[in-house]
Amino acid sequence: MLSETFCSPAAAYFIEAGDATGMNKYIIRRLLQAIPTLFGITIIVYAIILLAPGNPVTILAFDPTIRQDERERLARSLGVNDPFYLQYLRWLIGDDWMRVDSNYDGRIDERDAWGDNYGILRGDFGASFKFRGSNPLHLIGERLGATIELNLAVLLFGLTNGILIGVLAAVYRGRAFDRFTRVFAVIGDSVPAFWLGLLAIVTFGIILPRFLQDYGIGQGRPLLPMGGRCPPIRGGCPPIFERLHFMLLPTLVSSFGLIAVWSRLVRASMLETLSSDFIQTARSKGLTNRQVWFRHALRNAIIPFAVFLAPTFLGLIGGSVIIERVFTWPGVGLLTFDALVSRDHPMIMASVLIGSFLGLMSWILSDILLALLDPRVRFS
Amino acid sequence: MKKFIALMLLLSLGIVLPLSAQDADVAPGPGLGGMIIDGSTAGDPATFNPLIGSDTASSAVYGLLYPAIIGVSPFTGLEEPNVAGAMASGWEYDESGTVLTVYLREDIAWNDGTPITSADYMWSVEATRSGQIDSPRAGIFETMADGTPAGGKIVSIEAPDDYTVVVTFNEADCISFSDVNDVTPVPAHVFSELYGDDYAAMMDEPRRIPTVSFGPFKDVEFSAGERISLLADQAYPDSLLGFISPAESVTLQVADENVATERFIGGEFSILGVPATRQEEFRTDPDLLDYPRYEFTGNGFTFFGMNHANPENPQPGFDEEGNLVPQEPHPVLGDVLVRQAISHAVDMDALIEGIRDGNGFKVATHTIPTSWVYNPELQYEYNPHLAMEKLTQAGWIDHDDDPDTARICDDCLFAREVSADYNGSPLTLDLHVPAGSDIGEQMGLFFQAEMNKVGFDAIFEAIDWGSAFLPELVGQTFDMNMLGWSLGLPVDPDISAFYYPEVDVPGSGFNFGSYYSAELIELNDQARVVPGCDTETRAALYERVQEILFNDMPYFYMYVSESMTAVLPGTRNWNPTPFSRTYSQDAWVSPAVTTP
């Protein structure tokens, strides 16, 4: 439901039935439009961050044993007391064209050196406040894989099951399967995910194995890992198929919403398609039920929903922090959460920028997907 | 003698000895003691370089890889010679008390065989003092290398030979001794080869993996957001058994404390610092009773800071010429009688019993029970009638004979000294705690209920740490805010960081409440320069300091929290001490941890 409330397919506005003027032109236009959009987002978010009460230095150095002078040095070295425009400019175009207070004496004079930040426009994300000197892009890079891995698994699992359930529910409309899955999927979507996650962890980690142990089955050890992405062994994370059991619980818990939404969408659309003329024609040609449902009806039924891929993916990325926190999944959500708590401005900005970039790209991709699937759609 | 008393105190405090305490001779052999898996909520370490790191996650790692110059004993929490993993074999002050000579052990070496000498310490000193690195420790020096003032006490550090370090202070000062330990020695032969004089280059690779180390573990393997793993270093000479029993020490990240606790119970971690809200389960739940646990009075206290100055008009302690700035009193808390009334209004025993399940140690001053200055006689008295009497005496009267409504000011301090218009104002103030801590929220609610019973109109709210709590606290615009200090080791009773006018700086200082007492400062200054830093003389001075703090109540000191650490059933050689829950970790035998 989140995706419906918070993200709606912008693409729909740009797609009109009509002349075929070519997809390439359209894509280039969308890409060009993305630039001012990204720019606007950064200004808004930077203003929100700097308008917020509280100072990163107070939070980073809340320790009475740190002397007053050191706190001031820290504030100067991070430049957090400078005016808004200067901080934003420095983030945007860097400070290698001006002298910065490099000896932290509170004055900017000829003893100071030129800045060494190139600014975001030249690809420099600055330096994280909390992780002294580390490049935010690098820190996100360390974790982006984990987030994408989990969200793709959720997308894949949720969509497959959602569509399958939707089709079968439409076919067996009104029967036990239809009633059961509708209720079950909606229940799954109604439970707060963090609570469901914790209950799942405790159930599969402690309650169930100990219950089985009482009946002489197993040794009371967790049936599934209670968190994390890889087994705690040295030498890096093993390939994904060797640690699928680590993904099982987080994927299940965060797929409920997807399954609920997609099974309903697909069911409704399938019902409409199944009663349409061309399906009757297909049936009259003597095709089997399965062929009719999955080859003909489904294809037509899901086309309108291709645009929902973007908001779905966006919603997953935005909501990552919850599921990552419960399952200790080492992804970007947790990193962003830490950055927010410690007011790590360059980190927050990097997360926002990359999140929005992924968001814009996924819109464009779902437009293209829609065009490929639905020959009636042309770009104007 | 003092030490003995401290020890007796520890025992009389009912410190529970670990249920699993066993002789240290059952380890099967080097690297055969399994894998230690610890869960940490501290997040990723910022660096493995002790010269630029300051966060707890980082120091937890580099603390295992580099020696300290002077060791802190895990048994007493005080600096002692010849502590395992530390360099100093002894030290002495000259007659003036300003020159400290530290003698170093000659029998230790980095794990590549290079002896550990004063040169290693000196490299770190030079780097810290250079001003080229963002080091929070540069402030221990009087001046930086280029002569800019740094505000510290250390004039110079020199190494006359490989096993001697001479530190010169600008004045005899008992608490500056620990400053020497702020600089961690690093293998100079490795670091100078990597960086030369370009200390700033260290900042460019904060997560460089140390190749040469000295400690029970080595070879860091780091995976972001997930895990830090170290392997046993059998070359470490100071191990308890002569070898390192566990093969590997792993720290796994966990974001949520409850998840961490459940994963420990499920067997995925071998040790857990039990969150305060979950401690009672380990004491009473039959399923958890066989988990060996260790409870000890921690080295941190929780308190309600009280603002003595008017929150509408925060002023620094000193003006630009260095003269004391007169502080306008807080309308309610400016009066010492009101502060004392609060101390009589709150039933701390009920709070500790109900909210902390009986596991807090009630205190009334800034010292913790394990400290050599602790005075057990100072205790707030719970007596609501006395509280009401004191409020009446202070000019806050119960005008309608209904204790549930707020009292009003009738010639109270603020009306007398600042503005007669204040007469008739209700006795109201804000109680704030940082959001996110259940126990904190519960205690705030409890305080509110107790204070309102004697005629306050206390308004409780849990507020966000970064965006609301800290800004109003350091901005000195709060009334009563709850906070806890966790004290570093060794714990010193010095109060200069909290109650001196120098640190009464709206916006950044730690004397948030603008508390000022000339006598207190005088006593503390005396205690800092006691010749030889003799603890008996200092303790006598601090006895008086505590009396002042007890009567003036700059804070409502609440309690020292009990900490609890638990390990998996079957863990052997686990001998935690009050000052180190991981003491003896190099001798541990940890039961195999479940990895499905």
Add this chain to the structure above:
Amino acid sequence: MENETRNKNVAQPIGKRGEAYQPAQTLWRRALLSIRHDRQTMVALSVLLIFALIGLMAPLISEALDLDPIEQDVRNNYAPLGTEEHLLGTDELGRDHFARLLFAGQISLGIAIASAFLGMGIGVAVGSIAGFYGGVVDDIVIWFTATWTAIPGLLLLIIVSSLFSLTPFSMVFLLGILGWAGVARLVRAETISIKERDFVLAARATGASNLRIMFLHIVPNMFSLLIIILSQSIGGLILIESALSFIGFGIKAPTPTWGNMLTSALDYMRRGPHLMMLPGLLITVTVFCLYVIGDGLRDAFDPKIAD
């Protein structure tokens, strides 16, 4: 026919698609009739009405039963279900759990409903203006909505809620602001299709003002759509409120909400399982009912699916 194609491509998830438009009265009568026979929806509706009623009357109920959500008794905490005087037990401070749940429900439901209405209000205004006037206005709104939806909404929500301490009012404002774009999109599409209908053209012919046409003729004709959106977004917003509490950015003590009660009860899941189960179940049941009602309404208003 042209409209039908367009509507298909716009890919409405809910609401009618392409069928011939019917006069509102008949549609509503049919819908009500079909809902009356939908037992699932009726049950959900009654449960929700009971919850709302109880929530509204929380102060009266707690007074009548002499229960105080504030009064503490720390030495009598974690009382289990069925304790005398405390039917649903007591929490970690010995406060009556039933009374706390009552007041928390008031706030959780209040936040969700108010912010859903706020988001809807903005969305309806923006969407209907864009759809009605078209042209440059429409282009601007489209661009703005597209930009707005490109920002990951949840990420922005988390950022703002972590940097500013949220009160119930600021949370309503924030959630409303973040939720309007989706509504605006659907309303715009609906407006475009309604504004060419006979009755709108008739109103125009009688010289009715634009505003009058918009708010007396067009908007009332999408009530079915709006009610469906509303019931689903209220459910989603209740979940969002609880999720924000879980990461520590939600409504803070002493104001109780189901979300922050559930979050703090996770600390006591062994000592007082009922402290965790009850708010969790209340959230689940409420959201479930809202979703079921949304589904039921959609079926009722969409004759093709509901038969």
